[in-house]
Amino acid sequence: xxxxxxxxxxxxxxxxxxxxxxxxxxxxxxxxxxxxxxxxxxxxxxxxxxxxxxxxxxxxxxxxxxxxxxxxxxxxxxxxxxxxxxxxxxxxxxxxxxxxxxxxxxxxxxxxxxxxxxxxxxxxxxxxxxxxxxxxxxxxxxxxxxxxxxxxxxxxxxxxxxxxxxxxxxxxxxxxxxx
Amino acid sequence: xxxxxxxxxxxxxxxxxxxxxxxxxxxxxxxxxxxxxxxxxxxxxxxxxxxxxxxxxxxxxxxxxxxxxxxxxxxxxxxxxxxxxxxxxxxxxxxxxxxxxxxxxxxxxxxxxxxxxxxxxxxxxxxxxxxxxxxxxxxxxxxxxxxxxxxxxxxxxxxxxxxxxxxxxxxxxxxxxxxxxxxxxxxxxxxxxxxxxxxxxxxxxxxxxxxxxxxxxxxxxxxxxxxxxxxxxxxxxxxxxxxxxxxxxxxxxxxxxxxxxxxxxxxxxxxxxxxxxxxxxxxxxxxxxxxxxxxxxxxxxxxxxxxxxxxxxxxxxxxxxxxxxxxxxxxxxxxxxxxxxxxxxxxxxxxxxxxxxxxxxxxxxxxxxxxxxxxxxxxxxxxxxxxxxxxxxxxxxxxxxxxxxxxxxxxxxxxxxxxxxxxxxxxxxxxxxxxxxxxxxxxxxxxxxxxxxxxxxxxxxx
Numbered sequence: 001x002x003x004x005x006x007x008x009x010x011x012x013x014x015x016x017x018x019x020x021x022x023x024x025x026x027x028x029x030x031x032x033x034x035x036x037x038x039x040x041x042x043x044x045x046x047x048x049x050x051x052x053x054x055x056x057x058x059x060x061x062x063x064x065x066x067x068x069x070x071x072x073x074x075x076x077x078x079x080x081x082x083x084x085x086x087x088x089x090x091x092x093x094x095x096x097x098x099x100x101x102x103x104x105x106x107x108x109x110x111x112x113x114x115x116x117x118x119x120x121x122x123x124x125x126x127x128x129x130x131x132x133x134x135x136x137x138x139x140x141x142x143x144x145x146x147x148x149x150x151x152x153x154x155x156x157x158x159x160x161x162x163x164x165x166x167x168x169x170x171x172x173x174x175x176x177x178x179x
Numbered sequence: 180x181x182x183x184x185x186x187x188x189x190x191x192x193x194x195x196x197x198x199x200x201x202x203x204x205x206x207x208x209x210x211x212x213x214x215x216x217x218x219x220x221x222x223x224x225x226x227x228x229x230x231x232x233x234x235x236x237x238x239x240x241x242x243x244x245x246x247x248x249x250x251x252x253x254x255x256x257x258x259x260x261x262x263x264x265x266x267x268x269x270x271x272x273x274x275x276x277x278x279x280x281x282x283x284x285x286x287x288x289x290x291x292x293x294x295x296x297x298x299x300x301x302x303x304x305x306x307x308x309x310x311x312x313x314x315x316x317x318x319x320x321x322x323x324x325x326x327x328x329x330x331x332x333x334x335x336x337x338x339x340x341x342x343x344x345x346x347x348x349x350x351x352x353x354x355x356x357x358x359x360x361x362x363x364x365x366x367x368x369x370x371x372x373x374x375x376x377x378x379x380x381x382x383x384x385x386x387x388x389x390x391x392x393x394x395x396x397x398x399x400x401x402x403x404x405x406x407x408x409x410x411x412x413x414x415x416x417x418x419x420x421x422x423x424x425x426x427x428x429x430x431x432x433x434x435x436x437x438x439x440x441x442x443x444x445x446x447x448x449x450x451x452x453x454x455x456x457x458x459x460x461x462x463x464x465x466x467x468x469x470x471x472x473x474x475x476x477x478x479x480x481x482x483x484x485x486x487x488x489x490x491x492x493x494x495x496x497x498x499x500x501x502x503x504x505x506x507x508x509x510x511x512x513x514x515x516x517x518x519x520x521x522x523x524x525x526x527x528x529x530x531x532x533x534x535x536x537x538x539x540x541x542x543x544x545x546x547x548x549x550x551x552x553x554x555x556x557x558x559x560x561x562x563x564x565x566x567x568x569x570x571x572x573x574x575x576x577x578x579x580x581x582x583x584x585x586x587x588x589x590x591x592x593x594x595x596x597x598x599x600x601x602x603x604x605x606x607x608x609x610x611x612x613x614x615x616x617x618x619x620x621x622x623x624x625x626x627x628x629x630x631x632x633x634x635x636x637x638x639x640x641x
Binding site for chain 1 (some may be wrong): 198199200203327333334335336337338339341343344347348350351354355358359361362366369370372373374385386389390391392393394395396397398399400401402403404407408411412414415418422425622623625626629
C-alpha cells in the first residue's frame with residue numbers, strides 16, 4: 001500500500017464490452033474495492049464487479065403495503081369512528097368497495113416515492129462532491145467514456161503494480177484520481 | 180456528427196451510424212445555446228404561448244373577483260367547459276405515461292427516443308387539467324378542503340364519492356409522473372452539467388443532477404427503480420381515467436350511466452394523447468433536426484396506436500347507441516335521439532367525422548409515414564375528442580328526465596378564453612422545456628445505439 005493521498009486509479013475505455021471484460025479481469029485479479037462509471041447502464045456490469053443485487057423491490061413492496069393499509073384505515077376511521085352518521089342508501093358504515101380506489105392510489109403513491117427516493121438515498125444522492133470528479137477525463141463519462149476505478153483503499157492496491165495491471169487491460173489511458 | 184446532421188428519413192427506430200458523442204451534441208445543442216442566440220422561431224412560439232397564458236391569467240382574475248357566474252354553467256348543465264377541459268387535458272396526459280411506462284414494460288424499444296418529451300407533455304397536460312376542477316370550485320382558494328387533513332371544522336372528505344376518488348387519483352398521478360420524469364432526467368442533467376460552458380448553467384444543472392456520477396452501483400439501483408416506477412405508473416394511468424369515468428358512470432343521468440365508460444374513457448384518453456404526441460413530435464423533429472431519432476417508425480407506430488384506440492372509441496359510440504335502444508328505457512332512447520338529431524346534432528356528427536372517419540386513412544402505410552397528413556389528422560382527432568366530451572358531459576345534461584327541467588347550454592366568452600388560455604399555459608411550459616431541458620433521453624438512446632450496433636453486427640455476420 002503506497003502512502004500517497006489518492007482516491008484510486010481510473011482506466012478509461014471506449015466501449016461497454018471493453019469495460020465489462022476489464023471489470024471481470026480486475027475481479028479475477030482479486031480487486032474488490034472498485035467501481036465503474038458509464039454513460040448508460042451496462043448490462044451485467046454490476047455482477048462483473050461483484051456487487052450484490054439490489055433489494056429495492058422488497059422495500060417498494062413493503063411501502064406499497066403500508067400505503068394500502070394507511071389509505072384504507074383513513075377511510076375506515078373517517079366513516080366508522082369519526083363520522084358514523086351518514087346513512088347512504090342503507091349501506092354499511094364500513095363500505096369497503098367504495099374505499100378501493102383511494103386505497104389503491106395511496107398505495108401506489110407510497111410505493112412510487114419509495115422507489116424513487118430510496119434509490120437516491122441508497123446511492124448517497126444528493127452528493128455535491130465525490131473524489132471521482134477529480135479524474136481528468138470524468139466529463140467524458142456522461143458522454144461516451146467508460147471508467148474503471150480501482151480504489152486506493154483496496155487491500156491489494158499498489159500504485160505501481162495496479163497501474164501496470166490496468167495497462168494490461170488495454171485502456172485508452174490510466175490516471176491517478178486525487179482524493 | 181456528420182451522419183446525424185444530414186436529414187435522413189428512416190424506417191428504423193433510429194438512423195444508423197450515430198455515435199454516443201454525436202447524439203450528445205445533437206440533443207444538447209438546443210439546450211446549451213446561449214440565451215441570446217436562441218433561434219427566432221423559439222421566441223415567436225414562446226411569445227405566442229405567453230400571450231395566450233396572459234389570457235388565462237386575466238380570465239382567472241375575473242373568475243376569482245366575480246365568481247362562477249361568468250361562465251355559461253347553470254342548471255341543468257352544471258358541468259360544462261371546465262369539466263370537459265379537465266377530461267380532455269388529462270386524457271392527453273395519459274399517452275405520455277403509456278409511452279414511458281407501459282411500452283417500457285413490454286420492451287418496445289421505439290419508445291426510447293420519444294418518452295422524455297411525451298412525459299413532459301403528460302406533466303404539463305396534468306397541470307392544465309388540475310387547474311380546471313380547482314377553478315370550477317367557486318371558491319378556488321379553499322381547494323385544500325378536498326384533502327383529508329386535521330381541521331377545526333372536524334370534517335372529512337366524502338370518501339364514498341367518485342369526486343373524492345378523483346382528487347386522490349389526479350394528485351397521485353401528477354406526483355408520480357413528476358417523480359418518474361425527474362428520475363429519468365437525472366443522467367441527462369449530469370450530461371448537461373459536464374457539457375455546459377456558462378458557470379450559471381453549470382451550477383444549475385450541477386445542482387439538479389444531484390451529483391450523479393453514473394457508477395455501476397448507481398445504475399443498478401437506478402434501472403431497478405425505473406422499472407418499478409414504470410410498473411407502478413402503468414396501472415396508475417389506467418386507474419386515473421377509470422376514476423374520472425366513474426364521475427359519470429355512477430350517476431343516473433341518461434348518457435352518463437354506462438358500464439362501458441371506464442375502458443371507453445381510457446381508450447379515448449390514449450387516442451387523444453397519441454394525437455397530441457404527433458402534434459408535438461412532427462414540428463419538434465423538423466425544428467431541431469431530430470429526424471434520425473424521432474424517425475418515420477415512431478410516427479408510424481404512434482399512428483397505429485391512434486388507429487387502434489380510435490377503433491375502440493368508435494366501438495364505444497356504437498355500444499352507447501345500441502344500449503340506449505336495447506335498454507328499453509324511455510330516457511335512454513330519448514338520449515340517443517337527442518344526440519343524433521337534437522339541438523347539438525352538429526357536435527355529434529362532427530365528432531363522428533373527426534374521430535371515426537378521419538382516422539381511416541391510417542390503414543395505409545403511406546399515410547402513416549407522411550408527417551403533414553398525420554399532423555392534420557391529429558389536429559382533427561384533438562378537436563373531435565374535445566367534442567366527444569362536450570356531447571357526453573353537457574349535451575346529456577341538457578335533456579335529462581323531466582322536460583320541465585330541460586335547458587340548452589350556451590358557453591360565454593370567458594369559457595372560451597379560459598380554455599384557449601390553458602392551451603397557452605401548456606405551450607408556455609412546452610417551449611420552456613424545449614429551451615432548458617433535453618427533449619430526448621440521451622442516456623437511454625445511447626443504450627439503444629449500443630443495442631442497435633450489436634444487433635446489426637450480428638445480422639451482418641449471419
